[in-house]
Amino acid sequence: MGSSTFRLTTAFRHGRTKIDDVYFEAPFKLMTPFTNGRHSDFIVMLASPGFLKGDEAHIAIDFAPGTDSTIKTQSYEKVLNTADGKATRTIDLTARGDAKAVFLPFPVIPFRGSTFENLTTAHISAESTFVYGDVVTCGRVGMDERWAMARFTNRLRVTVDEPRAVTDAVARERRQDHRRGRPRSQDAARLAFADRMLLEPESFDYTGLGMWREFTHCGVLYVHLPEADPADAPDSAPAAGVSGDVRTDAPDMSPEAVRARVEQARVAAEDALVERIRAHADATGFAGELGVSRAINGVCVRVLTSRGDDAFGLIRDIADIVTSS
Numbered sequence: 001m002g003s004s005t006f007r008l009t010t011a012f013r014h015g016r017t018k019i020d021d022v023y024f025e026a027p028f029k030l031m032t033p034f035t036n037g038r039h040s041d042f043i044v045m046l047a048s049p050g051f052l053k054g055d056e057a058h059i060a061i062d063f064a065p066g067t068d069s070t071i072k073t074q075s076y077e078k079v080l081n082t083a084d085g086k087a088t089r090t091i092d093l094t095a096r097g098d099a100k101a102v103f104l105p106f107p108v109i110p111f112r113g114s115t116f117e118n119l120t121t122a123h124i125s126a127e128s129t130f131v132y133g134d135v136v137t138c139g140r141v142g143m144d145e146r147w148a149m150a151r152f153t154n155r156l157r158v159t160v161d162e163p164r165a166v167t168d169a170v171a172r173e174r175r176q177d178h179r180r181g182r183p184r185s186q187d188a189a190r191l192a193f194a195d196r197m198l199l200e201p202e203s204f205d206y207t208g209l210g211m212w213r214e215f216t217h218c219g220v221l222y223v224h225l226p227e228a229d230p231a232d233a234p235d236s237a238p239a240a241g242v243s244g245d246v247r248t249d250a251p252d253m254s255p256e257a258v259r260a261r262v263e264q265a266r267v268a269a270e271d272a273l274v275e276r277i278r279a280h281a282d283a284t285g286f287a288g289e290l291g292v293s294r295a296i297n298g299v300c301v302r303v304l305t306s307r308g309d310d311a312f313g314l315i316r317d318i319a320d321i322v323t324s325s
Helices: 164-180 255-284 308-324
Strands: 003-013 016-024 028-030 034-036 039-046 056-063 068-073 077-079 087-095 100-104 108-110 115-124 129-137 151-160 190-199 217-224 289-294 299-305
Touching: 003 028, 003 039, 016 028, 016 034, 016 039, 056 100, 068 308, 087 100, 087 129, 100 308, 108 115, 115 129, 129 151, 129 308, 151 217, 164 255, 190 217, 217 308, 255 289, 255 299, 255 308, 299 308
Parallel strands: 003 056, 039 068, 056 087, 068 100, 077 108, 087 115, 100 129, 108 129, 115 151
Antiparallel strands: 003 016, 028 039, 034 039, 129 217, 151 190, 217 299, 289 299
């Protein structure tokens, strides 16, 4: 493989999500998208036996406003023995405007003696619906090869832009401050979620209490719901310093008050999703361990299972729940 790049930009045209721009180098390939209404499934293929020593893969995907996309990979991704070297992969995801963006690659299988580093960064608009999931195995379980990798690291960082209602309030305040001769405040995207997984069997026993125990697959899912309507915030429990009036365009509301109102509506939507995920897992008889909680901004799901299909299947179900609501 060597160093290879895959780039994809989507666009919404004529009622459908289409390819706006695409570039890839061998062994990357892209199948013809499967389109159903405004939604499109994009399947990224890797025409190689797997990651080898020295391989560097770079993936960048830009989800444009109005698009509804799911990015998948063709099959399980293998990391072969890298000896004294390593293989790396970087993934950069951008969701703009009201895009619906789902990134669900198939699980990664680290072989004996392999060293693999993955770094995923996502920058998303507050109005976007965003789902990211990945699953890693403890090795080639079918060949009774468990915890034989040298090192596996997987890092995820998600930043989210300020909600539109907050940026509008900041702009109003800046105009007022400018007239009054005050210095302008600065606004920026916030770190919404960060996660790191380290598998280093020589240093840790992952079969013990508090680790994977008897399970063989671990999955993590991050969900960002689109900016909630502040009118959905319960009036019975207004945020501190916020009146019962749910309008966030009122000229007398500070950015902090607007942010508190928007945050309240967002938390309510995330709590509802957490309960729906738990109910779905119970109803389907999910075989494994499940943890669901709110993050700084968004919802995190982590699963431990004894089958890849169980972990990936639940993650896929949750993505369907999020994007269909």
